[in-house]
Amino acid sequence: MILNRVIELRKRKKWSLQYTADQLGIAKSTYAGYESGYRRPSLEAIKLMADLFETSVDYLLGRVDTETFHPEKENIQELELTQLSEIKLTVDGKPLSDGEINQLIAFIRSKREIEGLQTPDAQTQKNW
Amino acid sequence: MILNRVIELRKRKKWSLQYTADQLGIAKSTYAGYESGYRRPSLEAIKLMADLFETSVDYLLGRVDTETFHPEKENIQELELTQLSEIKLTVDGKPLSDGEINQLIAFIRSKREIEGLQTPDAQTQKNW
DNA sequence: CTTGGAGTTCGCGTTTAGCGTACATTATAG
DNA sequence: CTATAATGTACGCTAAACGCGAACTCCAAG
Numbered sequence: 001m002i003l004n005r006v007i008e009l010r011k012r013k014k015w016s017l018q019y020t021a022d023q024l025g026i027a028k029s030t031y032a033g034y035e036s037g038y039r040r041p042s043l044e045a046i047k048l049m050a051d052l053f054e055t056s057v058d059y060l061l062g063r064v065d066t067e068t069f070h071p072e073k074e075n076i077q078e079l080e081l082t083q084l085s086e087i088k089l090t091v092d093g094k095p096l097s098d099g100e101i102n103q104l105i106a107f108i109r110s111k112r113e114i115e116g117l118q119t120p121d122a123q124t125q126k127n128w
Numbered sequence: 129m130i131l132n133r134v135i136e137l138r139k140r141k142k143w144s145l146q147y148t149a150d151q152l153g154i155a156k157s158t159y160a161g162y163e164s165g166y167r168r169p170s171l172e173a174i175k176l177m178a179d180l181f182e183t184s185v186d187y188l189l190g191r192v193d194t195e196t197f198h199p200e201k202e203n204i205q206e207l208e209l210t211q212l213s214e215i216k217l218t219v220d221g222k223p224l225s226d227g228e229i230n231q232l233i234a235f236i237r238s239k240r241e242i243e244g245l246q247t248p249d250a251q252t253q254k255n256w
Numbered sequence: 257c258t259t260g261g262a263g264t265t266c267g268c269g270t271t272t273a274g275c276g277t278a279c280a281t282t283a284t285a286g
Numbered sequence: 287c288t289a290t291a292a293t294g295t296a297c298g299c300t301a302a303a304c305g306c307g308a309a310c311t312c313c314a315a316g
Binding site: 154155156157158161167168169170173 | 273274276
């Protein structure tokens with residue numbers, strides 16, 4: 001298990017050892033043992049940790065480097081087009097180039113600019 | 129650990145208990161214990177199993193239901209614009225309406241149509 | 257100064273992982 | 287049809303280690 005990752009995840013949530021251990025249903029010293037590397041969690045424990053920290057067991061174990069976890073890919077509700085990094089957009093199965101995405105962004109922005117100049121009623125017909 | 133998944137993965141590769149155990153560097157009886165539920169693998173062992181079976185620890189543990197695992201491109205997810213369901217696209221933090229997305233799709237399609245009619249050289253300038 | 261929360265360390269009791277071994281059950285010969 | 291081997295299953299033993307409480311230190315709040 002990658003100790004730094006576990007420690008980082010807990011500290012980011014500003015949780016104490018005691019509170020985290022309580023969440024997991026184990027003793028403080030037990031959980032402290034995980035973070036110090038003195039003990040290794042059981043399969044059950046590491047699964048609970050992944051649940052609690054909202055990440056994957058593979059991330060905790062260092063098998064993958066992305067912390068984000070999509071149980072049913074429903075974790076992503078919103079996807080910002082201007083900040084696409086790891087996700088490729090496709091249309092009819094064919095991926096869009098970065099240039100094309102930039103075009104789309106520019107199109108949306110100018111479209112909004114124009115709409116912003118019109119009357120508030122324009123809002124009602126935005127679903128064209 | 130989901131026993132059926134481990135058994136299924138091994139049998140699909142037509143491996144014997146002995147051979148699989150050898151690959152993992154453990155005793156046959158030890159690995160057999162995993163599949164029968166009599167023993168639970170250590171963190172190290174289950175990591176090796178995920179490597180060997182080319183899947184994720186989360187899948188072996190039943191935290192996810194997709195068996196496929198792409199270590200090298202694990203973060204390059206593809207998102208098909210024409211099949212957006214629960215995911216909302218945003219630009220500058222503002223969500224796009226379904227109509228707007230349809231516009232984008234139509235735009236990309238016609239753009240491709242036009243490109244398809246041109247000479248192959250057009251490919252070289254597609255990143256405008 | 258004192259009280260209490262946070263983090264660290266350690267000894268102890270109990271659990272158990274991993275192994276070897278032995279047995280049942282097919283197949284692969286000979 | 288036997289013998290030989292491979293596959294899968296079950297179990298006892300032992301060393302390892304998990305999990306816990308307790309005993310610290312450190313530090314900030316009262």
